[in-house]
Amino acid sequence: MNQHINKEHLNNPVTRDAINSFSNATDPRLAEVMALLVKHLHAFVSESNLSKAEWLKGLEFLTAAAQITDHERNEFSLFSDIMGISSMVDVVSQPPGGTPSSVLGPFHNHDSQIQPNGCDLTHGQPGERVWLHGRVLDVHQKPIPNAQIDFWQNADNGLYPAQDAAQDPQNLRCKIHCDAQGGFNLLTIRPHPYTVPTDGPVGALLAASNRGIWRPAHFHIIVSAPGYVGLVTELFPSGSAYIDNDTVFGVRPGLIVDVKDCHNQEVAKQFGLTQPFKEVAFDFSLVPQSSTT
Numbered sequence: 001m002n003q004h005i006n007k008e009h010l011n012n013p014v015t016r017d018a019i020n021s022f023s024n025a026t027d028p029r030l031a032e033v034m035a036l037l038v039k040h041l042h043a044f045v046s047e048s049n050l051s052k053a054e055w056l057k058g059l060e061f062l063t064a065a066a067q068i069t070d071h072e073r074n075e076f077s078l079f080s081d082i083m084g085i086s087s088m089v090d091v092v093s094q095p096p097g098g099t100p101s102s103v104l105g106p107f108h109n110h111d112s113q114i115q116p117n118g119c120d121l122t123h124g125q126p127g128e129r130v131w132l133h134g135r136v137l138d139v140h141q142k143p144i145p146n147a148q149i150d151f152w153q154n155a156d157n158g159l160y161p162a163q164d165a166a167q168d169p170q171n172l173r174c175k176i177h178c179d180a181q182g183g184f185n186l187l188t189i190r191p192h193p194y195t196v197p198t199d200g201p202v203g204a205l206l207a208a209s210n211r212g213i214w215r216p217a218h219f220h221i222i223v224s225a226p227g228y229v230g231l232v233t234e235l236f237p238s239g240s241a242y243i244d245n246d247t248v249f250g251v252r253p254g255l256i257v258d259v260k261d262c263h264n265q266e267v268a269k270q271f272g273l274t275q276p277f278k279e280v281a282f283d284f285s286l287v288p289q290s291s292t293t
């Protein structure tokens with residue numbers, strides 16, 4: 001019997017036997033996780049006094065989620081997001097001391113091209129120009145040279161390339177390597193709020209629950225460096241609509257950034273900017289892998 005199982009939940013023989021049924025799993029972690037899952041799901045059924053009709057409705061929901069899921073669309077992932085499970089996994093797996101993590105979301109592309117540090121991602125498209133810059137540091141504020149920034153965001157119409165055939169698949173995304181002082185910078189545009197997909201069972205659940213379907217504007221960033229725990233996170237411009245009501249619960253106070261007027265003439269010259277532009281400055285902090293083992 002797993003030591004984490006509270007004995008008060010073992011009074012029901014169905015619960016006890018279902019928990020024990022996983023005790024012979026070859027992988028002890030599988031035995032532990034499944035026993036806890038059974039424990040909490042049985043507690044949910046008991047505490048909610050779940051009716052057979054409600055149980056069947058739940059099965060129909062999962063069936064509908066499976067039917068709409070394919071290699072480009074995962075309704076179960078979205079369900080995890082809107083239940084706050086994805087964010088809870090972020091929270092419990094976050095090593096202490098570094099920049100908070102946030103959800104990966106469905107639009108990350110492993111094939112983003114490596115661009116020079118200081119690249120211009122705007123390529124003449126509409127949108128308010130934003131100079132995004134900062135440093136990658138360790139938990140003692142020491143720069144991490146050559147850390148990699150993997151960056152992506154949506155366009156001025158609120159869509160990612162995967163949602164918009166008019167966009168180049170590489171639009172507003174890149175990988176760059178920081179300089180010897182951990183510094184990075186790029187020119188992009190202000191991101192926009194967008195809705196999660198609502199044409200599946202999760203959308204129906206959100207509607208039935210009178211819940212919002214919007215995410216606040218955000219930049220997606222993955223920061224990685226050898227010897228450090230990789231960071232999957234987002235930066236949220238302050239004042240964005242829905243920043244207090246993110247339907248996937250991804251906003252953390254430490255990830256809200258100010259979008260300020262920028263008057264740096266060197267930067268204007270670097271990117272050939274003649275119109276007013278904004279800046280976002282943010283330093284990332286990575287936790288060494290040795291501190292998590």
Ligand SMILES: [Fe+2]
Nearest residue numbers: 105107218220
């Ligand atoms: Fe996103």
